[in-house]
Amino acid sequence: MNREDFPMLKQDIIYFDNGATSLKPQAVIDKMTEYYEKYSANAHRGDYDISYKVDMEYENARDEVVSFINAKDKEEIIFTSGATEALNMIATGFFANIVEAGDEILITTSEHASNVLPWFRLAKDYGCIINYIPLDDNLHVTIDNVKKSISPRTKIIALAHITNVVGDVRPIKEITKLAHENNIFVVVDGAQSVPHLSVDVQDLDIDFLAFSAHKMLGPTGTGVLYGKKELLESLEPINLGGGMNESFDSPNEVYLKELPTRLEAGTPNIAGVIGLGEAIRYLKKIGIEKIREREIHLREYLIEKLVKLPHVDIINLEADSGIVTFNIDGIFSQDVAYFLNKYNICVRAGNHCAKILKNATGVTNSLRISLYFYNTETEIDELIELLKNKDKIMEEMI
């Protein structure tokens, strides 16, 4: 649906790599171009009209984020360069100041590198221990397994809301309830969930949430760090500089601004943030529930056809999202991806940045189809037609 809004879809391509990045609608592109063409000034600076306009548009985007994830307050929304930067800020700016040696951090083996490496560094620098919540037979996280993994030393649970390889939706609400009863913080990597389903940070009672604009129809280089206000108050800025300070005279006399500005040092990615605001307006116009419904339908349609192919091994048969991961029996995933590329079909092959997942699945690499609402049944039919014939793949893959 809404395909006509996406200039990229006017080309002869089938784009199935939305988990990596989404396509951008014309409205988002126009909104960003408008900034560069019509009011290309800096934010929070000038006493002239176009600079006010920048402030207004920039803060409007923040309002859009507030309502999209139902934050309590504008001060809880920090613009970053992406989910990666947000997760690093959470680990380094907040947790590095409060963890003690022996504290435990719970993650899973199916996390993306961005939700693993900042915790590895924290563990290495401060003597914390990384523990893994066991995955069930479907590679899902169950509340029972979270319960079993919690110890009196658990301080942080850091999980993707939806994982980028398995595509399972984690029971975040139950997890935060259990965590908070045990004085544990919950950090959610929302890169794969915020674009695809309704995320209500108050209802889910999430302490910190990170997500990226470019996976939700917005531009690259922009993302969001959400944190409960009382927690963000003690998140130390990693970057110091312009825009975020109130005054300074000497090393001992540095006064910083209030949230959220305090955590957005330097000239922000203004066009990016304004683009994200427009992307959210676009998503709201369609309706996130409708988007989710459409993706689930497309997933079911794809799975129904894939299971009929005897040489296809689906890794995440059970998953409640638009992510389908599989292998063709006896053919290296990259070779299949290259074959599909000859027919202008974009899929991802590899380990999808979840490099420790192989320990759980025994599968080191795979093909991933990640759907978005603008994909169609016809596109899926074309894919299936090509995957049907293993000999043809072998014939044309090099």
Place this chain on the structure above:
Amino acid sequence: MDKRTIIMDHYNNPRNMKKISDKNYLNENTSNASCIDNLDIYIKIENDVIMDMAFSGEACAISVSSASIMTCNLIGKTINEALEFLNNMEAMLNNQPFNKDILNEAVVYEDTKHTSRKTCAWLPYAGLKKILNNINVSNN
């Protein structure tokens, strides 16, 4: 034989594909940052001659076949001959003038111009280059 048949032959029946733990072999891991190709290259050198060569790991058809062809062509060659082979391979993949006769079967990758596949064909040579460079450094 056409190019495809040669590549598929070396992919389906790779020569010298085995893990080697013998300490007399130099080895180097070589992997593609952009994908999942991951190979170990093993090489045994005596008096500047490559006495044996092997590879192990997991990679696509282009990488595996390229590694197989590399080992077949370089066992028995001197280090200088191996370097010459490697330089010609690099030249071929980068559209520079190269000597077809030296490369033998490896010329099957002459048309492997898709950027990601070019990297696949080069992968085993990247590992070899690291090993040979290390030898040069320690000899100097």
